[in-house]
Amino acid sequence: MSTEPSSDRIVVKAVDNGPYQIKGPIRLVDHENNSYELGPGRTTLLCRCGMSAKKPFCDGSHARNGFNATERST
Ligand code: FES
Known part of the structure; x- marks a missing residue:
């Protein structure tokens, strides 16, 4: 299966030990x-650690606080 998305699809990627990366x-x-609004092909980061002071966006707090999330689906 290709990991390259079609340009008209929204892509959500869980970053190891970090945010959700959303591509518009x-x-x-x-x-x-x-x-x-996030235009086509534009990317933003959404907090998934719960520590950001700019929710729903990531502000880098995950890295300063040792957020650990590398689990994989099975
Ligand atoms: S994931 Fe980056 S601050 Fe929460």
């Missing part, structure tokens, strides 16, 4: 209904 196009709406 998407519209992200946070818990306060703030909307963020």
Whole structure:
């Protein structure tokens, strides 16, 4: 199976010991209904460690706090 995505698909990648990497196009709406547009081919990082001060976005806190997430699906 190819790991290269079609250009019209949203791609979500779990980064080892880090955030979710999202490749657009998407519209992200946070818990306060703030909307963020991410154009085709643009990439952003969403926090999955829970420590970011800029949620839903990653601010690098995972690296400073030793977040560990390398589990694999089986
Ligand atoms: S994953 Fe980067 S700050 Fe949470």
